[in-house]
Amino acid sequence: MSRHDVAVAGVGMHPWGKWGKNFVEYGVHAARAALADSSIAWQDVDLVVGGETVRNGYAGYVAGSTFASALGWNGARIATSYAACATGAQALDTARARILAGMSEVALVVGADTTPKGFLAPNAGERWEDPDWLRFRLLGMTNPAYFALYARRRMDLYGATPEDFAAVKVKNARHGLENPNARYRKEVSVEDVLTSAVVSDPLHLLDICATSDGAAAVVLCSTEYAAKHGIGGGVRINAISTVTPTFPNTVIDMPLLSTDSANAVGAPEQTFKEAIGQAAYDEAGIDPADVSVAEVYDLSTALELDWIEDLQLCKRGEAEALLRAGDTTIGGRIPVNPSGGLACFGEAVPAQALAQVCEIAWQLRGRATGRQVEGARVGITANQGLFGHGSSVILSV
Amino acid sequence: MTATPAIDGWFTTGPDPALLGSRCTMCGTVFFPQKVGFCANPACAGEEFEETELSRRGTVWSYTDAQYQPPAPYVAPEPFVPFALAAVELPEGLVVLGQVAQGYGVADLHVGAEVELVVEPEHASEQLIWRWKPVVEMGEEADQ
Numbered sequence: 001m002s003r004h005d006v007a008v009a010g011v012g013m014h015p016w017g018k019w020g021k022n023f024v025e026y027g028v029h030a031a032r033a034a035l036a037d038s039s040i041a042w043q044d045v046d047l048v049v050g051g052e053t054v055r056n057g058y059a060g061y062v063a064g065s066t067f068a069s070a071l072g073w074n075g076a077r078i079a080t081s082y083a084a085c086a087t088g089a090q091a092l093d094t095a096r097a098r099i100l101a102g103m104s105e106v107a108l109v110v111g112a113d114t115t116p117k118g119f120l121a122p123n124a125g126e127r128w129e130d131p132d133w134l135r136f137r138l139l140g141m142t143n144p145a146y147f148a149l150y151a152r153r154r155m156d157l158y159g160a161t162p163e164d165f166a167a168v169k170v171k172n173a174r175h176g177l178e179n180p181n182a183r184y185r186k187e188v189s190v191e192d193v194l195t196s197a198v199v200s201d202p203l204h205l206l207d208i209c210a211t212s213d214g215a216a217a218v219v220l221c222s223t224e225y226a227a228k229h230g231i232g233g234g235v236r237i238n239a240i241s242t243v244t245p246t247f248p249n250t251v252i253d254m255p256l257l258s259t260d261s262a263n264a265v266g267a268p269e270q271t272f273k274e275a276i277g278q279a280a281y282d283e284a285g286i287d288p289a290d291v292s293v294a295e296v297y298d299l300s301t302a303l304e305l306d307w308i309e310d311l312q313l314c315k316r317g318e319a320e321a322l323l324r325a326g327d328t329t330i331g332g333r334i335p336v337n338p339s340g341g342l343a344c345f346g347e348a349v350p351a352q353a354l355a356q357v358c359e360i361a362w363q364l365r366g367r368a369t370g371r372q373v374e375g376a377r378v379g380i381t382a383n384q385g386l387f388g389h390g391s392s393v394i395l396s397v
Numbered sequence: 398m399t400a401t402p403a404i405d406g407w408f409t410t411g412p413d414p415a416l417l418g419s420r421c422t423m424c425g426t427v428f429f430p431q432k433v434g435f436c437a438n439p440a441c442a443g444e445e446f447e448e449t450e451l452s453r454r455g456t457v458w459s460y461t462d463a464q465y466q467p468p469a470p471y472v473a474p475e476p477f478v479p480f481a482l483a484a485v486e487l488p489e490g491l492v493v494l495g496q497v498a499q500g501y502g503v504a505d506l507h508v509g510a511e512v513e514l515v516v517e518p519e520h521a522s523e524q525l526i527w528r529w530k531p532v533v534e535m536g537e538e539a540d541q
Contacts, residue, residue, distance in 0.1 A: 121468035128404070133470060138403060138526060139496055140467035141482060148461035149484050156459075156508035200461045200482075201503045247439050248426075252458070252484050252492050257430070263490035264426040265438055 004283065006096045007226030008235040008395065009106065009219040010038025011358040016183040016214035016345045018117075023053055023061070026215035027112030028070045030351075034217035039231055040106055042071055045219070047104040049079045049095045051087040051111030051350030056123045057132045057255060057386050060113075063350070067110045077104070084385025085297065086242060087111060088216065088353030089393055093240040095220050105225055111350035112215030119143065120211065122255075132255040132386070139257065144208050144300070146254040148200035151302030155202060158317040160305065164324070165207050166193035168301035169343055171329050176340020178370025181355075183212050184344045193301075207301040212346030216354035218361075233365045237357075239283035239394040245272040255386060273310040273384055280392035281312075286378065288312035291334065293363050293373045295356035297383035298341040307382050308336060311392070335373045338363060349385070356381035357393050364397040402516075403524040406431060410525055414516040415453050416493060419446035427451070427489045453514045454532065455487040460497070460506040474521040481505075483529045485512055498530035505531045 012033025014026040027050070035042055048071075050063025064078035077098075083090035088111040095107035119142050127133035135141040154160040173188040188206060196205040226232040246268040248260030253272070270278060281288065288311060296307035305319035313334050314322050322328055328336040339345070339359040342352070360379030362368040377397055384390035402408060407430055408416045419431040423443030426436060429451060436443035466477040481497035483506060497506070498515050506512075512529040519526050 119465075119468050122470070126470075134404075135494075136467055137470040137472075139482060139494055140463050140471035140473070140480065140520075141494060142463065142465075142467050145461050145463060145482055149459040149482075152461055152503075153459040153508055198464050200463060202461075247437060248490075250490075250492065252494065257494050259492040260437060261427040261429075261489055261491035264421070264424045265440070 004100060005223055005236040005238055006099050006220050007223045007232045008237060008361050009040055009221045009226060009232045010034045010036070011361045012037050012217050013181045013355060013358055014112070014215040015181045016212040016348060019213050021213070023112040023114050023215070024066055024070050026213060027063070027067050027110045027217070030112060030215035030217040031067060031071060031108055031110050034108065034219045038219040040219055043074050045074065045076050045106050045108045047077050047079070047095060047098055047107040049081060049091040049107060049109045051091045051354070052080050052082040053113045054084065054087070054349040056121065057084065058123065063110065083242065083389040083391070084387060085349055085383045086353055086385050086389040086391035087350040088357070089240055089391030090242050092218060092220070092237070092354070092357065092393065093242055096237065096240060099220060099222050106219065106221045108217065108219055109354060110215065110217045111354045113348045113350050114213045115211035115348060131257060135255045135257055142200070143254060144200045144203055146252070147208065147300035147303060148203045149252065150306055151203055151300060152201070154302055154305060158320065160302065160320050162194060162202050163190055164320045165203070165301040166190040167323055168298065168304050169193050169206055172298065172337050172341045172343035175330060175338050175371055176344030179340050179344065182340045182344040183346050203300055203302070209299050209342035210346035212348045214345065214348035214351045214355065216351045216358050218354055218357055234397045235361050235364045235395055236397070237393060237395050239280040241276050241279035241283060241392040242390070243275055243279045244388045246275065271310070272390065273307070276384065276390040276392045277311040277380070277382055280380065280394050284394040286394065290378050291380050292376045293338060293360065293379045294334065294336045295339060295341070295359050295379070295381045296336060298337060298343055299347065301343070304336060304341065311380060311382055330371060330373055338368060338371045338373050353381065353383055353391055356383070357395065360395045364395060400518060400523050400525050403519055403522070403526045408516060408527045409450065410516050413453065414514055414527065415450035416514060416527060418449050418451045418489065420449045421446055427491065429491060429493055452488045454511060455485040457506055457508055457510045457512055458484040458486045458492050459508060460484070460503055462503050472519065472521045478520065480520065483512060485529050495527050495529045498528045501531055
């Protein structure tokens, strides 16, 4: 659809969970699965882009060379990306740019990580210049507390209820039941959510996603290469948006203690999250009405509702109505998180944006067994991370 | 011994405490915490900032609480006591997070409610921290 299309030759994952292994092992597993899916030999890959592991919100282990070495040096060029939750998409964008420039033919993009249990905490030591340290030291402001601010705002402004948030979890739990890569594959009831402990009012434990080990990989190639070798099933990436915010960013963002001020320069027309989606639509040359399936970052149940509106899949304040009508369930008008989302996976940061792309690719190929969105033609992903990172990827078939 | 702020240069103490922001001398944009270095306005080349006290009253953008003990470096009392948090929109056009004043919880707040800046001791230290306290208008109190 756009002049910037590249072909998705293959996708693969290592199942999400807590497996106690090294991130390299997960990454290589996912990479081999994606290569097998693409029918392209590792020796034919000329670029490897790795998503750097994420440690306490900051970059961790360099990944491009790590995965290239673990797969067996083949002379490919390498790159490493760090963009918090958008790491995988930024890695994909790097690969796409070289392919579109004609400088690479086949690229392997890999993201993998391990994560500790419990609240994500900041780096050790006294870090008085680091907002990620200060928010814990001065306020005791955890990640779920930020999610809860957004959730409460939906309740006070749009009449959302804790039952609505629970219904998102119920839906996603059902979506993920048959997904072999999901960590949690169990039905959850509204009552289960509402009787789980409140972490940060109004969010319960089951409203908030866990952290997981996991890995995802995507093999990209030019559309010419895909056509010549008959691979990829026609799935293309039409857009990768990794735009940063526009000053002043007036929506409070983790891990900051304040927003920019709009006193001298007025707030931009679109919020950061809205701009992430809009840039993807603009690049792909499509409208929100063209989208048949979406994978969005449900760090909390309420955030899924925010994203539905940020991506213009409905008007502001109407996501609850969509949810209640079953429109976001598989079989509905615009299914959201057919993979089960973060609710079923838990977050493995550098792998997550790639996992969203893997799911959309399977959906567009009609190979999402047990969770297929019938007739899916266009899919969109969305996520946002720390420090002005975020991404949205549009795929079509 | 006089109690000291948990962090230097972020707020004043005394009877009418205020957050200490700064204003770019070139474009007028206000920052909290105080800006050093370069103005964040992409259209401004400013590198100088004047300290400025932010308005003591604002409206609640949103609010929540911490019902589980946050990890270090948060210093928690033993046993842990839950506390509320608020994001507050100030007339200067920015939102500032803060804990909610001692004795108030989420039930005392709603989006758009008026709050005032206070300074109180931290939960588990003698050091002072800024907090947001709900403003109860005359007459409302009698209704409750």
